[in-house]
Amino acid sequence: MRRGGEIRKARRGEREPGLVAQLRRPPGGRDARIMLLAQALDRAGTGVWAAACVLYFTFVIGLDAGQVGLLLGASGVAGIAGSPLAGHLADRFPVRSLLIGAHLLRLVALCLLLVVTDFALLLPVVAVTHLGDRAAKTLEMLFATRVAGDRRATYQALSRSSANAGYALGAGLAAIGLAVGTRGAYHVLILADALSFLVAAALVWRTREPRGHGLVTAPEPADGDATASRAPVAPAGPSPWRDRGYLRFVLLDIPMNLDDSILAIGIPLWLVSRTDAPHELIPAFLVVNTVLVVALQLRVTAKVRGPRPAAGAVALYGLTTLVCCALLAAAPGGGAWAASAALLAAAVLATAAELMRSVSSWELAVSLAPRRARASYLGVAGMAQSVQKSAGPLLLTGAVMAAGPAGWIALGAAVAGLSLVQRRAALRRLDALAAAPGPAPAAAAAA
Numbered sequence: 001m002r003r004g005g006e007i008r009k010a011r012r013g014e015r016e017p018g019l020v021a022q023l024r025r026p027p028g029g030r031d032a033r034i035m036l037l038a039q040a041l042d043r044a045g046t047g048v049w050a051a052a053c054v055l056y057f058t059f060v061i062g063l064d065a066g067q068v069g070l071l072l073g074a075s076g077v078a079g080i081a082g083s084p085l086a087g088h089l090a091d092r093f094p095v096r097s098l099l100i101g102a103h104l105l106r107l108v109a110l111c112l113l114l115v116v117t118d119f120a121l122l123l124p125v126v127a128v129t130h131l132g133d134r135a136a137k138t139l140e141m142l143f144a145t146r147v148a149g150d151r152r153a154t155y156q157a158l159s160r161s162s163a164n165a166g167y168a169l170g171a172g173l174a175a176i177g178l179a180v181g182t183r184g185a186y187h188v189l190i191l192a193d194a195l196s197f198l199v200a201a202a203l204v205w206r207t208r209e210p211r212g213h214g215l216v217t218a219p220e221p222a223d224g225d226a227t228a229s230r231a232p233v234a235p236a237g238p239s240p241w242r243d244r245g246y247l248r249f250v251l252l253d254i255p256m257n258l259d260d261s262i263l264a265i266g267i268p269l270w271l272v273s274r275t276d277a278p279h280e281l282i283p284a285f286l287v288v289n290t291v292l293v294v295a296l297q298l299r300v301t302a303k304v305r306g307p308r309p310a311a312g313a314v315a316l317y318g319l320t321t322l323v324c325c326a327l328l329a330a331a332p333g334g335g336a337w338a339a340s341a342a343l344l345a346a347a348v349l350a351t352a353a354e355l356m357r358s359v360s361s362w363e364l365a366v367s368l369a370p371r372r373a374r375a376s377y378l379g380v381a382g383m384a385q386s387v388q389k390s391a392g393p394l395l396l397t398g399a400v401m402a403a404g405p406a407g408w409i410a411l412g413a414a415v416a417g418l419s420l421v422q423r424r425a426a427l428r429r430l431d432a433l434a435a436a437p438g439p440a441p442a443a444a445a446a447a
Contacts, residue, residue, distance in 0.1 A: 087379015
């Protein structure tokens with residue numbers, strides 16, 4: 001009995017500290033703590049603008065619905081280029097300096113919205129804003145892989161928790177300006193978002209650039225090798241655009257990000273168009289998502305450590321998405337109460353899928369990339385989320401919901417099947433990387 005008690009005590013002692021404790025002492029120490037604060041403030045500003053942008057373009061600028069759709073669609077396409085561009089530059093320049101530049105680029109572009117009202121000029125301005133936004137998100141995670149090292153998954157969980165809290169705070173602040181509804185109030189919201197970029201840039205400036213000058217993870221010198229630590233610039237590595245195995249991973253990762261569009265667009269539109277659930281339920285989906293991500297992201301991450309468990313989480317993501325879609329398909333069949341319960345349960349499952357995706361996607365993106373060229377590889381991997389943000393809404397509104405409940409069943413089954421393909425492909429590539437002797441094995445490129 002005494003031995004069993006000792007084992008239980010040891011297990012309790014091995015538990016991860018809570019969210020607040022880990023935010024105070026995150027993986028990466030001081031620099032990571034500063035970066036997490038910068039991300040939270042950045043996302044608070046983003047939450048302000050995200051809640052106000054459509055209304056601003058409609059009621060202040062005077063654009064019609066078609067122009068607003070074209071503006072946001074074009075900006076989403078421009079954002080796709082942000083991730084690979086950031087990864088390409090991060091192989092050659094310090095990540096810290098690039099991130100400061102991305103924040104300042106967004107600051108300038110957003111301030112231009114205060115004076116630009118012509119639609120033809122708004123297109124490039126909003127496109128640059130989105131390009132800088134996607135570049136900044138990629139650079140933040142590249143920075144994390146350097147300062148957090150093997151504990152990057154824990155840092156990712158802390159990042160998502162603090163970012164979601166910041167985003168919710170920003171959306172709440174935006175509600176005040178939207179209630180006022182004047183042109184001046186909208187301008188104050190824009191300036192608040194711009195201020196968040198300025199403060200984030202100042203905070204990033206206080207961090208220190210890890211050694212390696214552009215490398216995502218500085219090369220570890222072999223025993224007795226005095227030359228390995230002298231490299232001031234990143235060594236030339238393989239190109240992700242020629243790596244078929246990695247491009248296959250990125251392509252399959254696009255549908256593994258559909259939970260974002262399902263939660264933000266699919267569930268609210270399905271509620272309005274096909275169910276008897278009250279429209280007042282829609283804000284609850286964001287509340288459920290934010291609370292669960294902040295409360296559970298760290299716990300989920302603690303259970304999925306390493307690339308092989310991350311590959312298993314991909315399959316679980318597919319199963320969770322399938323059940324979520326099945327609930328959405330069943331929602332129109334009942335009354336208001338039954339539909340509300342089904343939609344809320346679907347929101348919970350979409351959030352659960354998001355929790356698993358946030359762990360598996362980045363962990364596999366890092367682990368499946370050769371060490372010498374991780375920055376450029378991770379830049380390409382970041383395109384999956386950008387492509388989904390552009391194509392996902394069109395897929396849901398133009399095909400899935402148009403087909404009715406059968407469309408949701410087909411979507412869930414497709415994501416579940418592709419998740420199994422992704423899991424198998426990831427495990428095969430991990431085996432190839434482990435077996436090959438070189439830092440960028442040719443065998444892995446085809447795996």
